[in-house]
Amino acid sequence: MNILVNLAGLMLMALVVWWFWLSQRKTAAPSATHETTIIVEDGVYTPASIRANAGESLTLHFDR
Known part of the structure; x- marks a missing residue:
């Protein structure tokens, strides 16, 4: 059971690294x-x- 939990944790960590950086x-x-x-x-x-x-580009001009 511990092996399955550890493998699931490693897979989730790999998914996070791929999602945000790769x-x-x-x-x-x-x-x-x-x-x-x-x-x-x-x-x-x-x-x-x-x-x-x-998806539309928006330009804001501030006039004080």
Whole structure:
């Protein structure tokens, strides 16, 4: 029983090492670029929230 637990632990450690350090990340081609200007007055940000599609490049410009 101890051997099975040890093997399972080693397999999980190998999976973590592969997942975080050895796997090749597939990057999606950048889609449309969206630019937004955010105005900051007295600690209040306008607009308060921004919506963007997943995978869309977003550029924020802060104007104080």
